[in-house]
Amino acid sequence: MNVWQARIARALEERKNVQGYRIRQVAEQNDHCLNFASNDYLGLSRSSALIQAWQKGAELYGVGSGGSSHVTGYHKPLQQLENQLAKWLGYERAVVYSSGFAANQALIQLLIEKDDWIIADKLSHASLVEAAMNSEGNFKRFIHNDLDSLKYLLNKVDSDQAVLTVTEGIFSMDGDEAPLDNIQLITERNENNWLMVDDAHGIGVHGNEGKGTCDKHGIHPDILVVTFGKALGVKGAAILCSGSVAEYLVQKSRALIYSTAIPPAQAYTLLKSIEIVQKSDESRQYLQDLITYFKSELKTLGIENLSNSAIQPIIIGSNEDSLRVSQILKEHNIWAMAIRPPTVPANSARIRMTLNTKHTQENIDHVIGALRYAFGG
Ligand SMILES: Cc1ncc(COP(=O)(O)O)c(C=O)c1O
The missing domain is CATH 3.90.1150.10 (Aspartate Aminotransferase, domain 1)
Incomplete structure (x- = not known):
């Protein structure tokens, strides 16, 4: 066995020993x-309206985007999707990614620089945690949904340092909600502290017109991430943000620039999905x-x-x-x-x-x- 094989065999054995082996x-x-x-x-993933939309989108625009959104991949339905998302959720701009995992990674990778802080709920999704760990910033986690723990960590940050406070609308493995209104009250005390909410499990399910957990709590985080693979029944994700953050992503986000854009048929289907979700x-x-x-x-x-x-x-x-x-x-x-x-x-x-x-x-x-x-x- 070479070094690779031995390492992999050991890791697989360890998983089996703790009854943690995953079988798809x-x-x-x-x-x-x-x-x-x-x-x-x-229940939208098999809805006839969305299946028909996918078929029509494929006929009109094709099943592949043909390139990154910076080359051939920015088809009309994708542009419409970004506009529709921004309007629905009340942001200046939306930037679509191929998955929630990619969107979270891209955002944190791009925003967080050396000496910045990223302060995230202890139960944050793996995509957020991994991105934060790989970033050059200082990464700390507050006790799940605990405002005192969040305040304690924020007190360690100098007021002129950039901080990203990260939480989720609905936590994926526990189903509980973050105390979003109180978290926003804390973060907005410092203009250098931006609040990012990943609402993968809240979008479509909560809030007026299914706008999600932030709408339910009456808050407007600086950055909102929504995903399309859950209540919207399809796949993909978007970052909702200001015009300048969107431009920053468009200019510099490697996951956007160097990755094939979502199929136009998918974007077309998502337009229909949002319409259904709203109603x-x-x-x-x-x-x-x-x-x-x-x-x-x-x-x-x-x-x-x-x-x-x-x-x-x-x-x-x-x-x-x-x-x-x-x-x-x-x-x-x-x-x-x-x-x-x-x-x-x-x-x-x-x-x-x-x-x-x-x-x-x-x-x-x-x-x-x-x-x-x-x-x-
Ligand atoms: C909270 C949260 N964020 C992000 C993701 C990743 O989204 P996607 O499945 O679109 O990659 C998930 C998916 O399980 C999630 O639960």
Whole structure:
């Protein structure tokens, strides 16, 4: 075995030893299951309106953009998408990226320079944490949703230093909301402190016209990141920001300049998706009602759940037990993933259940019955 092979074999073995080995499942193998694992909160990924939009977009503009948005890739639907996003979410500009992961990396990489600070919630998404760790700035994390911890860290920063405070609207593995209004009150005390909110799981689900968690809390962060692969049912992401930040990204963001732009058919589909999301108040209410019902039923199992979002984590603790519960759910034709460290903190492995508008109360009753069986009740 050479050095590479030995290193890789060791890492794989380590994962197996802690029951942390990940196996990808072909989605269609679970077609017979109730899907409580996806982030398709409004059930749009298979909507006929979006499928038709994709087909029409492909006919009109093609399935590939042919190059970076700086070369041939800036098609009309992409320009329209950026304009529509900016208008919908109340920003001067929007810049579209191929994924939320890429957008977060690009933004932090570009903004944060030596001696700057990036202060992020402890449970921030891997894309934010990795970008911050790779940046040249000082990276500190505050205790999850803890305002005192945030203030404590901000007090260490000189008032003339650039600070980026980073949090999420809805946390991806816990489903809880950041205290966004209070965080903005803290950050706006210092004009050199910009607030960035990643609202991957809030956009489309919360707020007036589905504008997201920031709208729900009545705040307007300096930078907002939204993704299209969850409630919007497609894929991709955008950074919402001022005109000058957008120009900075266009001039200097390597992930934008040196990467093929999203397919025009995709941008065309996203225009339709936003239109649908804006008009989906009834679906959002239906989802909220399901969430309330699910939580009240979980209580009968002694599971007190604090999340008010479509993400409901059932914390179990050990990897082994989480896999066991996930397997029992599968035997009851329910698809729900065991999420294990390092995706979540040590000893907090869980079943992450996500609700969507395709579910019914009967589906939830079935899940509760299966969970009762799994927990020996
Ligand atoms: C909070 C958060 N930010 C960013 C991302 C990455 O978005 P994308 O899937 O578009 O790369 C995710 C995806 O899971 C997420 O949960």
